[in-house]
Amino acid sequence: MAHAYTPGLRVTQYTVLRRSRRLPMKGLVLARVGETVQREQVVARTELPGNVRTMNIVNRLGIAADELHTFMLKKEGDAVRKGETIAASRPLIKWFKTTVEAEVDGVVESVSAITGQVLLREPPLPVEVLAYVDGNIVEVIADEGVVVETRGAFVQGIFGVGGEAYGPLHVLSDAPGQDLTVEMIDAESTGRIIVGTGLVTHAVIDKARQVGAAGIIGGGMHDSDLRNLLGYDLGVAITGAEDIGLTVIVTEGFGRIAMARRTFDILHACHGRQASLSGATQIRAGVMRPEIIVPDLESAPPVAEKDAAHGEGMSEGDPLRVIRAPYFGHIGKVGRLIAELQKVESGASVRVLEVEFEDGSRAVVPRANVELIEE
Amino acid sequence: MPKLDVVIATDCGSTTTKAILIERQGDIYRQTCRGEAPTTVEAPFEDVTRGVLNAIQEIEELSGRQILDGERIITPAEGNRGVDIYISTSSAGGGLQMMVAGVVGSMTGESAQRCALGAGAIVMDVLAANDGRLPHEKIERIRHLRPDMVLLSGGTDGGTISHVVELAEYIAAADPRPRFGTGFELPVIFAGNRDAQSEVERVLGSKTALHLTENIRPVLERENLGPARHVIHDLFLEHVMAQAPGYRELMAWTGAPIMPTPAAVGQIMQTIARRQGINVLGVDIGGATTDVFSVFTVIGDDGVSAEPVFNRTVSANLGMSYSISNVLAEATMPNVVRWLPVDIDEADLRDRIKNKMIRPTTIPHMLEELQIEHAVAREALRLALVQHRELAVGLKGVQTERTLSDAFEQSGSGDSLIDMMSLDLLVGSGGVLSHAPRRSQTAAMLIDAFQPEGVTQLAVDSIFMMPHLGVLASVDEKAATDVFERDCIVYLGTCVAPVGDGKVKAGEPCLTYELTIDGAAGGGTQGSLGYGALDLIPLAEGVEADLILRPNRGWNVGAGAGQELRTRVRGGVVGLVLDGRGRPLDIPEDLEARRRSLTAWNQALELYGDSGKEA
Structure with a gap:
């Protein structure tokens, strides 16, 4: 094997981050390089083509398709209002006249003498892109969007649902591994991002939604709770577009798992500060993890630290978490990298390493089953 | 040369x-x-x-x-x-992603699907005039998906024009953009009624990069997929590949056109089937998708001529990591746990499977975890074959003269071409099959999921070399088949599975056999296979043998019910597997009985150690 891929989630108190904010299609960029922007500020805008309404005029008028043009009162490109007559028959007796009215406001897009269909295009749909994080514009992508740079705390979760959200962090635990309960969620959580450090249940999420929390972060959740939350069984981990009223992020995985100490310490230190979070998760090529960003533009920029490529491999002493049974969720550090393949209980001969856990115990696990906790 | x-x-x-x-x-x-x-x-x-x-x-x-x-x-x-x-x-970059359209979903829509799949594409959706969606829903769907290209078919030559032009109008109204390259027009291939070409050109010519080619269904009774597949390959190179970073340079390096990986796998399957004169079924189970390939000989209308027919399907959300959770959702929990000889809490199993989905590169450390993955793999493979059977079918209208309206009334497609009794070679590929700790585990997954009937050779592509050999076959067939035979696949052995409704109780014989091994390895054995049993007879790799099978009344191994079959069988790293469990596979519903059966089968093939629970 030429390369041992060691996935890692970034968890850092202070870093420089850049986020590309692009329109789904070309449009107008509203910010300039050097401009300071706020998270909910519109930085680019465009209009998506409106919906199309098909009207089968020939059926309604009882004519042949190739006659359609002679009965149309509007031609391609004409604007129409809902209820406006766009086609009419011409009977000898006026009484028998049949008319067809536009079903929507819009423009006549096409009139087909083959299919007898008329397509009406509704007005364009505006689309706006927000800055997402407080920061500065460092690049304008012509007609498409901007790149926003910010500084501050950054925590990647392992899985999330729901889109982008904003609010002050509201940490309800004082140590890792504390499950959130319904009783802990009250009006104080309204508009905030609740942080727990253990299990997050559907009941807790539901309560958070009821009080109007912007988001909720926890160590782990059960698949059954996710199913109840979404109303379906999530088959493929491509998320971010769920309309569930808030954003949910877990930092460790599925099941009752304690949040890593480092993650807790950073979020705890940010209690009360404004955060931007995104639940969007995509686990395929172009992997995307949910994230929590707590901007801190006041502190001095870190020296030579950038949101650079990482995941280059592991060394002894590197902090890690085990991500598969039997030590799933355990935090430790790289004890020893073992060069030879070793046979594990499943019978497979694989590359392994020795992990030194926080309590001092040691175990040999497959390298594929650990991930570095990256600063 | x-x-x-x-x-x-x-x-x-x-x-x-x-x-x-x-x-x-x-x-x-x-x-x-x-x-x-x-x-x-x-x-x-x-x-x-x-x-x-x-x-x-x-x-x-x-x-x-x-x-x-x-x-x-x-x-x-x-x-x-x-x-x-x-x-x-x-x-x-996700391979070649296409959307296809046809006038009638089960006719030209299905032909378009087969055409795109055979060219190595993932089919994102099949649009049809009769698919039940309202026009605006179709337009929304086209706009929402961002395919690499669209294949529009519909109408036999001289047939309907208005329906196919209607589909063209929907595509034009959606104003779709390709996945790569915001400044480029979406390639659309029109391979429908030739009389509709000028109208389609009028509707789509200025809005898309339109390519006209021969009709994929010039008459109801015949498919003509070749020309459209060639256009797909050309556009794949010109539009999709050329947009991906670095590919323009890579294309200049190669001595033959770059092929989409699944198209190349299909190529080597067809080459092997043709050169050896056999029916082949292949599966490649990946992290996100499972591809199934088949080449089965179909007897022509005259009852004499025989033609190998190639089919490929891709189950886009059946896989062992990214899509593992979807396998559970589609297969349902009872179908997954039926393969597990150990007791596992269902809620815990759900969490484990979700954790594999979000951390797709992890591997089973514990034996129990391996057994869970193998259980899920059986279901992913089973479902992928179900989908393949549905598309690998004969054409409507074959052997009968009928009007278009008759064909409209036909409720389903023709008969499936997948006849497991006539299958000669079953080839598995993909991580969970290629990297199973024991080859017997690979054989067991293939047998349980695909349930071959009669006498079937089993093999696995050990290091996923089939794509390379597929493109090599387009340059030099002999070189490709030499390497395929000697280095690419590992022969697991042969599976013998009698089929029948012989009313026998568990343990009573459903066939007797005589095995005579060739050459220096010499010798042989004879015995009987009990109903419900799984037996393994050593027959090493490279060794061949004569096998006489005498099924009991009501059981068939390929020569007919109760008829003796004399055949040659090939050994492998696993051996000769005698599968008396019946077809469809009879798994006891009672929990304890099922565990006893699973443990016995696991022990017979030495899947997970002598106890069936230890490595």
């Missing part, structure tokens, strides 16, 4: 670029070396050629052959320097 002594081939996958070196040794070709490196299509590299060069460099180090001069592949080969040709396949 220029000399072909040394070949370097790569497959640029989504995550890994795999290179192999093939050299002529006397009269035969052998794969002599392999190397791999991470694929570099995405940031920070954004140049596929980096990964290719890295993989080739690894081969240089291992083989001692100089292949690169800087960043140039040296051709032709001279002594221990250079290669005669460089060839490649690609599935990076």
Whole structure:
């Protein structure tokens, strides 16, 4: 094997981050390089083509398709209002006249003498892109969007649902591994991002939604709770577009798992500060993890630290978490990298390493089953 | 023909670029070396050629052959320097993603689907005039999906024009944009009624990059998929590949056109089936998708002529990591746990499967975890075959003269071409099959999921070399088949599975057998196979034997119910598997009885150690 891929989630108190904010299609960029922007500020805008309404005029008028043009009162490109007559028959007796009215406001897009269909295009749909994080514009992508740079705390979760959200962090635990309960969620959580450090249940999420929390972060959740939350069984981990009223992020995985100490310490230190979070998760090529960003533009920029490529491999002493049974969720550090393949209980001969856990115990696990906790 | 002594081939996958070196040794070709490196299509590299060069460099180090001069592949080969040709396949960036459309979903829609799938595409949706969706829903769907290209078919030549033009109008109204390259027009291939070409051109000509080609269904009774597939391949190179980072340069390096990976696998399957005169079923189970390929001989209308028919399907959300959770959702929990000989809490199992989905690169450490993955794999394979059966069917209208309206009234497609009794070779590929700790586990997964009938040879593509050989087959068939036979697949052995409704109780024999092993390995054995039992008879790799099978009344092994079958069988790393469990596989519903059966079957094939629970 030429390369041992060691996935890692970034968890850092202070870093420089850049986020590309692009329109789904070309449009107008509203910010300039050097401009300071706020998270909910519109930085680019465009209009998506409106919906199309098909009207089968020939059926309604009882004519042949190739006659359609002679009965149309509007031609391609004409604007129409809902209820406006766009086609009419011409009977000898006026009484028998049949008319067809536009079903929507819009423009006549096409009139087909083959299919007898008329397509009406509704007005364009505006689309706006927000800055997402407080920061500065460092690049304008012509007609498409901007790149926003910010500084501050950054925590990647392992899985999330729901889109982008904003609010002050509201940490309800004082140590890792504390499950959130319904009783802990009250009006104080309204508009905030609740942080727990253990299990997050559907009941807790539901309560958070009821009080109007912007988001909720926890160590782990059960698949059954996710199913109840979404109303379906999530088959493929491509998320971010769920309309569930808030954003949910877990930092460790599925099941009752304690949040890593480092993650807790950073979020705890940010209690009360404004955060931007995104639940969007995509686990395929172009992997995307949910994230929590707590901007801190006041502190001095870190020296030579950038949101650079990482995941280059592991060394002894590197902090890690085990991500598969039997030590799933355990935090430790790289004890020893073992060069030879070793046979594990499943019978497979694989590359392994020795992990030194926080309590001092040691175990040999497959390298594929650990991930570095990256600063 | 220029000399072909040394070949370097790569497959640029989504995550890994795999290179192999093939050299002529006397009269035969052998794969002599392999190397791999991470694929570099995405940031920070954004140049596929980096990964290719890295993989080739690894081969240089291992083989001692100089292949690169800087960043140039040296051709032709001279002594221990250079290669005669460089060839490649690609599935990076999600492969070729297409949307297809036809007037009637089960007729031209289905033909369009087969055409695109056979060309190596993932079909994102099938649009049809009669698919039940309202016009605006169709338009929304086209707009929402961002395919690499669209294949529009519909109407036999001289048939309906208005329906196919209606579909063209929907595509035009959606104003779709391709996945790559915001400034480019979406390629649309029109392969429908030739009389509709001018109207389709009028509707789509100015809004898309329209390509006209021959009708894929010129008459109801015949498909003509070749010309449209060629256009798909050309557009794949011109539009999709050329937009992906670094591919323009890579295309200049290759001595044959770059093929989509699944198209290349289909190519080698067809080559093997044709050269050996056998029916082949192949499966490639990946992290996100499962591809099934089949080549079955179909007897013509005259009852004499025989033609091999190739089909490929891709189950886009059946896989062992990214899509593992979807396998559970589609298969349902009872179907997964029925394969587990151990007691596992269902809620815990759900969490474990979700954790595999979000951390797809992890591997089973514990035996129990391995058994869970193998259970899920059986279901993914089973479901993928179900989907394949539905599409690999005969055409409507064959052998009968009928009007278009008759065909409209027909409720389903023709009969499935997948006849497990006539299957000769079943080939598995993909991580969970290729990297199972024991080959017997691979054989068991293939048998349980696909349930071959009669006498079937089993094999596995050990290092996923089939794509390379598929593109090589387009250059030199002999070289490709030499390597396929000798280095690509590992023969697992042969499965014998009687089928029938013989009313026997568990343990009572459903057939007797006599096995006479060839040559120096000599000797043989005879015995009977009990209903419900699974037996393993050693028959080593490279060894062949005569096998006489005498099924009891009501049981069939290929010669007819109760009829004796004399055949040759080939050994493998697992051996000769006698499967008396019936078809469809009879798994006891009672929990304890099921566990006893699973444990006995596991022990028979030595799947997980003597106890069935220990490695």
